[in-house]
Each structure stands twice: as C-alpha cells, then as structure tokens.
Amino acid sequence: xxxxxxxxxxxxxxxxxxxxxxxxxxxxxxxxxxxxxxxxxxxxxxxxxxxxxxxxxxxxxxxxxxxxxxxxxxxxxxxxxxxxxxxxxxxxxxxxxxxxxxxxxxxxxxxxxxxxxxxxxxxxxxxxxxxxxxxxxxxxxxxxxxxxxxxxxxxxxxxxxxxxxxxxxxxxxxxxxxxxxxxxxxxxxxxxxxxxxxxxxxxxxxxxxxxxxxxxxxxxxxx
Numbered sequence: 001x002x003x004x005x006x007x008x009x010x011x012x013x014x015x016x017x018x019x020x021x022x023x024x025x026x027x028x029x030x031x032x033x034x035x036x037x038x039x040x041x042x043x044x045x046x047x048x049x050x051x052x053x054x055x056x057x058x059x060x061x062x063x064x065x066x067x068x069x070x071x072x073x074x075x076x077x078x079x080x081x082x083x084x085x086x087x088x089x090x091x092x093x094x095x096x097x098x099x100x101x102x103x104x105x106x107x108x109x110x111x112x113x114x115x116x117x118x119x120x121x122x123x124x125x126x127x128x129x130x131x132x133x134x135x136x137x138x139x140x141x142x143x144x145x146x147x148x149x150x151x152x153x154x155x156x157x158x159x160x161x162x163x164x165x166x167x168x169x170x171x172x173x174x175x176x177x178x179x180x181x182x183x184x185x186x187x188x189x190x191x192x193x194x195x196x197x198x199x200x201x202x203x204x205x206x207x208x209x210x211x212x213x214x215x216x217x218x219x220x221x222x223x
Contacts, residue, residue, distance in 0.1 A: 004044055004051055013158060017043045021054035022151055023219045061219055069110045075100045079172030115223065122146050122169035129180050130162065137203060139187040150222065154179045156186035170221040171214065178210035
C-alpha cells in the first residue's frame with residue numbers, strides 16, 4: 001500500500017477523529033486530546049482508499065500562482081480581479097478603485113501591507129454579513145474573529161465564537177455567504193450530520209453548488 005504521510009496532528013477537545021486532505025494534498029488529522037496514536041493510525045488505515053483518492057483529486061485542481069507583487073499582477077476581492085498599481089501620489093494607505101492601489105512608500109513591505117489590508121476589509125465585510133445572517137437565522141455567535149488560517153475557511157469554537165480566514169474575502173460574495181451560513185448552523189448543530197446539512201439547505205438551497213466552487217477553486221485564493 002502507498003505510504004500516507006501525516007502533515008500534522010491537531011489535538012483538541014473534540015470527541016472524534018477527523019481526516020482532512022488540504023488543498024496542498026497534505027493529510028491533517030484532528031483528534032481528541034487523549035486519542036492514542038494507535039487509534040489514529042487505525043483510522044488512517046481504514047480510510048486509506050478515500051485519503052489517496054482525495055490526494056489525487058487535490059493534485060489535479062488549479063494551482064495557486066505565487067505572487068511577485070509586480071505592477072499589473074491580479075489580486076482578487078469578492079470575486080473581482082484588481083490589477084496591482086504602484087502609485088507615486090504621496091498616499092500612505094492601500095485603496096481599491098478599479099485597481100488595487102499601493103503607495104510606493106510601502107513598496108518594500110508590500111506582502112505584509114496587502115495581507116493587513118485584506119484582514120481589515122475582511123473584518124468589515126464578514127462581520128456585516130454575519131450580522132445579517134444572525135438576524136435571519138436567530139443564531140448569534142458570541143464573537144467573530146478574522147484569522148490568518150490557511151487550512152480552514154471558517155470554524156466554530158466550543159464557546160460559540162466564529163472564526164473566518166481573511167483569505168475568504170477573495171472569493172465571490174455568494175461563496176463568503178456559504179461559509180458564513182455553514183458556521184452559523186454549527187452554533188446549533190456542531191457535527192456534519194444529515195440534520196446539519198438539512199439546516200444549511202433550508203437557509204441556502206443551492207449550497208452544494210457553492211461548496212463545490214470553493215472546493216474546486218480554493219487554491220486560487222491562497223496568498
């Protein structure tokens with residue numbers, strides 16, 4: 001049998017073992033705090049066929065293009081492309097017009113500056129959408145955090161707080177909304193049971209289409 005390498009084992013207060021194949025075709029294991037290594041290894045052996053199939057699928061999906069942060073390079077925001085423009089207008093902050101305008105004064109630190117800009121914009125947009133879906137569903141999180149997560153678009157913690165990766169803001173609004181609805185439903189239904197997906201579908205009948213878009217294009221949203 002082909003050897004399956006584990007990229008990382010993340011232990012938490014969860015009750016079950018979850019096997020996740022990342023967009024980079026790596027295996028991540030989420031396990032209970034005291035789960036023995038032998039139990040984790042048995043779970044991987046049992047699901048080895050599925051794991052290898054997912055790894056193969058991930059390798060075939062569109063690959064992210066490394067950013068060079070040069071003039072005209074495309075950056076995505078809510079599904080729209082914005083060419084990068086280095087401006088000599090004396091500005092001090094990044095702004096979005098028909099382009100992503102970056103003052104030349106921050107050019108030496110442009111990767112960090114753009115990530116910071118994305119985080120601020122994600123905080124405004126995602127918190128606004130969360131407020132809307134909280135009013136619509138009656139499910140209210142205890143807090144909303146924008147994180148630097150690279151493996152998960154969103155998560156719900158045991159205290160009822162929701163976390164979202166700033167990278168999500170690159171996707172179309174319909175995809176952002178799908179992730180927000182997904183995490184809001186977790187406030188009432190913590191697992192991915194049939195009941196969970198029924199609740200998601202009740203709020204978003206076309207969630208399958210949105211979920212598939214995210215699966216197929218997620219590597220393109222990574223910076």
